[in-house]
Amino acid sequence: MARPRRTLLTHERIVAAATALVDAEGLDALSTRRLAAELGVAGPSLYHYFATKDELLDAVANEVVGAVDTSMFASLGWSAALRAWAHSYRAALAAHPNIVPYLAQGPGRRPASLAMADVVYGALVKAGWPPARATHVGALMRYFVAGSALGSFARGFVEDPELYAAHYPHLSQAHRLAGHQRSVDDGAFELGLDALLAGLAATFETLRAAAPAR
Amino acid sequence: MARPRRTLLTHERIVAAATALVDAEGLDALSTRRLAAELGVAGPSLYHYFATKDELLDAVANEVVGAVDTSMFASLGWSAALRAWAHSYRAALAAHPNIVPYLAQGPGRRPASLAMADVVYGALVKAGWPPARATHVGALMRYFVAGSALGSFARGFVEDPELYAAHYPHLSQAHRLAGHQRSVDDGAFELGLDALLAGLAATFETLRAAAPAR
DNA sequence: GCCTATAATCTAGCGCTGTTAGTTTTTTGA
DNA sequence: TCAAAAAACTAACAGCGCTAGATTATAGGC
Numbered sequence: 001m002a003r004p005r006r007t008l009l010t011h012e013r014i015v016a017a018a019t020a021l022v023d024a025e026g027l028d029a030l031s032t033r034r035l036a037a038e039l040g041v042a043g044p045s046l047y048h049y050f051a052t053k054d055e056l057l058d059a060v061a062n063e064v065v066g067a068v069d070t071s072m073f074a075s076l077g078w079s080a081a082l083r084a085w086a087h088s089y090r091a092a093l094a095a096h097p098n099i100v101p102y103l104a105q106g107p108g109r110r111p112a113s114l115a116m117a118d119v120v121y122g123a124l125v126k127a128g129w130p131p132a133r134a135t136h137v138g139a140l141m142r143y144f145v146a147g148s149a150l151g152s153f154a155r156g157f158v159e160d161p162e163l164y165a166a167h168y169p170h171l172s173q174a175h176r177l178a179g180h181q182r183s184v185d186d187g188a189f190e191l192g193l194d195a196l197l198a199g200l201a202a203t204f205e206t207l208r209a210a211a212p213a214r
Numbered sequence: 215m216a217r218p219r220r221t222l223l224t225h226e227r228i229v230a231a232a233t234a235l236v237d238a239e240g241l242d243a244l245s246t247r248r249l250a251a252e253l254g255v256a257g258p259s260l261y262h263y264f265a266t267k268d269e270l271l272d273a274v275a276n277e278v279v280g281a282v283d284t285s286m287f288a289s290l291g292w293s294a295a296l297r298a299w300a301h302s303y304r305a306a307l308a309a310h311p312n313i314v315p316y317l318a319q320g321p322g323r324r325p326a327s328l329a330m331a332d333v334v335y336g337a338l339v340k341a342g343w344p345p346a347r348a349t350h351v352g353a354l355m356r357y358f359v360a361g362s363a364l365g366s367f368a369r370g371f372v373e374d375p376e377l378y379a380a381h382y383p384h385l386s387q388a389h390r391l392a393g394h395q396r397s398v399d400d401g402a403f404e405l406g407l408d409a410l411l412a413g414l415a416a417t418f419e420t421l422r423a424a425a426p427a428r
Numbered sequence: 429g430c431c432t433a434t435a436a437t438c439t440a441g442c443g444c445t446g447t448t449a450g451t452t453t454t455t456t457g458a
Numbered sequence: 459t460c461a462a463a464a465a466a467c468t469a470a471c472a473g474c475g476c477t478a479g480a481t482t483a484t485a486g487g488c
Binding site (some may be wrong): 044101105106111112115117118119121122125131132133135136138139140142143144145146147148149151153160164167168169170172173176184185188189191194195196197198199200202203205 | 256299315318319325328329331332333335336339345346347349350351352353359360361362364365377378379380381383384385387389398399400402403405408409410411412413414416417422
């Protein structure tokens with residue numbers, strides 16, 4: 001049982017199995033031995049394909065980010081494109097919530113993150129945003145989307161009303177949040193996105209008025 | 215060397231040492247044995263004060279969130295209060311960036327998070343926001359602040375221009391970001407906060423016009 | 429058609445981790 | 459004064475990421 005007649009592993013198979021395991025049981029469940037077992041293989045065999053566990057996690061994160069659609073920047077105005085992109089971005093993260101904490105710690109050197117940043121930045125500059133401001137807009141959108149995908153706001157609340165009544169005078173209805181987690185998170189995201197884009201549109205107009213056209 | 219004449223540990227001392235260790239060397243450096251050594255004690259002694267490592271981390275996170283100032287909600291209008299609170303909130307997280315990934319995964323049952331949510335929600339409702347919307351506003355602010363504190367946007371970029379020129383046409387100047395990490399992150403936060411608050415003010419007016427006063 | 433080099437897996441094992449069990453000694457309270 | 463509780467200890471377990479070295483199948487050159 002040393003070298004098999006047909007190769008047992010590929011990068012793709014490992015990344016797919018790792019993604020499935022993290023999705024199903026969380027980041028902590030992903031150990032090299034456990035993942036290897038899932039693939040019908042001994043633990044250290046994975047090191048033939050990835051130098052470290054982090055490198056493997058980066059590959060998983062890269063695939064997740066790679067699923068974000070950025071094609072709208074070619075056809076829509078910057079504001080509409082930003083809105084559609086934010087939705088796609090959030091959906092991609094929400095599809096794999098358990099790797100978000102890992103992924104969100106920095107765009108890192110992940111090619112998919114860099115490619116995304118490139119498209120967004122390029123489109124904003126082309127639309128007339130000053131380069132420095134375009135960088136800020138890209139960053140702030142990432143803050144908002146990553147923050148919203150990171151942890152449900154509503155999830156923290158527990159169904160026991162007694163717990164809140166005593167110490168938190170205004171949170172008397174908070175136990176209801178536990179049952180509406182999804183709609184609270186969605187509503188907050190939509191409200192925030194609307195506000196953000198409306199505010200950016202106003203900023204953009206001010207900028208254009210101050211230093212018109214090119 | 216069994217029970218000492220004077221108690222060696224307290225909750226406070228442990229939390230303080232854990233915070234210092236995480237701040238100085240990162241989340242991964244915090245192991246029970248390492249922390250215990252720092253306190254001049256054997257590893258398992260910590261379990262007299264905290265049932266699990268997560269409980270200890272929650273205590274650290276709770277202290278960090280407890281440092282956020284919410285007093286402005288008593289004196290300022292909702293918009294100005296939200297702005298000042300966001301700054302305090304971000305500063306509190308930025309002071310301990312290494313626990314942010316842990317902290318951000320949900321408000322959890324941490325008393326400090328619940329107290330903060332209580333004040334914000336109460337102030338917004340009192341200012342005239344409909345309760346459901348007030349919840350959304352609190353959530354979206356958390357998304358933005360946590361997202362901005364989670365990982366520097368600029369940190370991911372590397373100082374080697376060659377790396378970008380080839381594959382990312384618009385990122386040719388991206389290597390400059392590495393040198394201006396702080397100002398990029400600050401600029402993005404301020405721009406986003408301005409946009410968010412301007413947008414929310416417009417939403418608020420619309421809401422008041424539709425269902426005026428009370 | 430063999431022989432060598434390389435590729436893909438294995439087993440064994442290191443030092444670390446969070447945590448439990450059970451022991452020891454000191455202090456506290458009746 | 460004696461028992462109970464408190465606060466530390468040591469020893470140990472299973473699992474972790476990862477390395478080293480052995481093993482065996484395939485591929486390429488003559």
